[in-house]
Amino acid sequence: MTRVGNFLINFIFTVFVSLQGFSQQKYWVLFKDKELNTKAAISDKCKENRRALGMQEIQPSDFPVSQKYIAQLSANGIATLNQSKWLNAISSYLTHSQIQYLHTLPFVQEIIPIDSKLIIAKTNANQMANDDLRVDYVMKQVGIEGFLQAGLNGKDITIGVIDAGYYGTSESPALGHLFSEQRILGVRDYINPKKTNHFDERETSSDFHGTEVLTAITGKSSNNKLQFGLATQAKFYLARTDTGGREFRGEEDNWVSAIEWLDSLGVRLVNTSLGYAKGFSNPKEDYKPIQMNGNTSTIAKAAKIATEQKGMIVVVSAGNEGDDRDWRIISTPADVEGVIAVGATNEAGLKMGYSSIGPDFLDYLKPNVSCFSLYGTSLAAPVITGFVACMLQANPRLTNQEVKDYLQKSASLYPFGNNYLGYGVPNAFKALALIQNPNKEPLEVQNHTKTISVHETDHQLEVEVKAGDVVSVFHKKTPFLVLSQDSHKVRNNTILLKRNAQVKHTTVVTRDEVIEVIWL
The missing domain is CATH 3.40.50.200 (Peptidase S8/S53 domain)
Structure with missing residues (x-):
């Protein structure tokens, strides 16, 4: 058997709970290593996809969970519900005594509770x-x-x-x-x-x-x-x-x-x-x-x-x-x-x-x-x-x-x-x-965009838009984080934006363009 090494560490669940008070509960049992001399559990179609995408055709996570480990657990009354070759783990309902037994096994890396909504x-x-x-x-x-x-x-x-x-x-x-x-x-x-x-x-x-x-x-x-x-x-x-x-x-x-x-x-x-x-x-x-x-x-x-x-x-x-x-x-x-x-x-x-x-x-x-x-x-x-x-x-x-x-x-x-x-x-x-022009963005696919910077001495801004449009507005504290949103039915070819101390960016979305307002 070959050690999988640090590969498994990336999958350890970081939330731990007390085992007290549970007579039987579902758990993941993670193993330390795999038998990598077995056959990878993937189809020819899967291999074909990976070749076409330039990916490694067979990966360590494709090999099945060790059947020797599963058999040993079964012989000791621990039934396997599901197997995960990606996580190198099985799931099982365990009693407190079974958990204590698993902790003594040299091939068991971690035992993780499963109980979520x-x-x-x-x-x-x-x-x-x-x-x-x-x-x-x-x-x-x-x-x-x-x-x-x-x-x-x-x-x-x-x-x-x-x-x-x-x-x-x-x-x-x-x-x-x-x-x-x-x-x-x-x-x-x-x-x-x-x-x-x-x-x-x-x-x-x-x-x-x-x-x-x-x-x-x-x-x-x-x-x-x-x-x-x-x-x-x-x-x-x-x-x-x-x-x-x-x-x-x-x-x-x-x-x-x-x-x-x-x-x-x-x-x-x-x-x-x-x-x-x-x-x-x-x-x-x-x-x-x-x-x-x-x-x-x-x-x-x-x-x-x-x-x-x-x-x-x-x-x-x-x-x-x-x-x-x-x-x-x-x-x-x-x-x-x-x-x-x-x-x-x-x-x-x-x-x-x-x-x-x-x-x-x-x-x-x-x-x-x-x-x-x-x-x-x-x-x-x-x-x-x-x-x-x-x-x-x-x-x-x-x-x-x-x-x-x-x-x-x-x-x-x-x-x-x-x-x-x-x-x-x-x-x-x-x-x-x-898709048809992967090396450049054709003009016909680019959104019509505009950026307007508002000087700190200006307390409001009139944005020109077409009358009759329904305009969506996102008020943001950063370029990405929205504080509030609203929509306007444009009547006089403009909408009025007023400065707000919390708002640093405002995105105005019209039928024809996306306007980013930056409040300096």
Whole structure:
């Protein structure tokens, strides 16, 4: 056996809790080393993807967990629930005496509690069943015409969806094409592995959530006159990793297993409209806002491996805690730098109240982009996933960093992004122009921008805009951190901005340009 060395240290969970008072609880058991002379647990498609992207074809994290270790634990009454080759760990329910036994084993590196709450966006089970013009609005908002004119619809792109259930999928008129054209390639239920009827058997109130997410990625009406998602010709692998109502105890290890499964199949694009925040069974174990730093949670560590080492494109809902004064910020894994975190806008281009904001302690911007959604960021992220599928169809060799860069550069606020909306709403025409001209930014894709510096002796500024426009304004204490937002219906070709001691930057977004005001 070969030592993995410092590789494992990066994945140690930093939040420790007292073991007292728990008779049996779920834990990660991390091992010190691996058997690297075994076969890497990845598919030929996965290897092909990595070769095309210029990545290392086989990586240490691709090798499975040592079966000798698992067998030894099993012989001593410790059953394995999930295995993570990325973390070199298993999850298991452990008693206090079993934990003491594990501490005596020379190949066990760490034992980490798993007990967290997962937040699903609030959605209405009946909203997506109808031909809702508001859903049609978001398609127009992101410039669906750009993809339609180019004949892009996600064809030949495989998408992984990690969610809470797919009840009703087979009966949904908006998803009938997935079955008639056999474009659901596989399903894994990490909650009930023996389950075979994944679409027609309902176990909990949240089992329809993944169905709504699928509809927002790939849905269309049976007569093809209405399109709910951009990737209507994509293929799918589906994973169910959690169960319960709107707020419930999450199984973080299931998510890690699911993302590893999708990578092993060669799936590059993944949507996950789930996020971890606060709500542990013991309040002392809650995540703290400061821990939404892209490095603390186990799910963040797995998402970081997916994006940095495996070349995966992970699209994540930013979270729906924007109105929660005790939280407000994004949940994990939306905090990971490499993922594409998606917020929600209203029709005026402002942040929806519920949409979570980026923390002020990160040195990178979150969320990355945003789009319209009445029903939570859970239904904004799938729109962007469909958008990315069309980008990959246009050029399958795009790296995940190129996808994120082009997505952000095509968006409505670029380059004046903020922690409310990221770089704003992406545009299909602009994204395609960037893909076709990777070495320069054509004039037609550049936002018309202007920077105005206001001298410290001036207490107000009149900004010229077109009468009749609805203008969005973001008042910021730094170039990125928003203090407040508002919108104006322009009547006399100008809006008046007044100096505020706390406001150092103001972004004015009109139909034709983005204006950055700097208060000196």
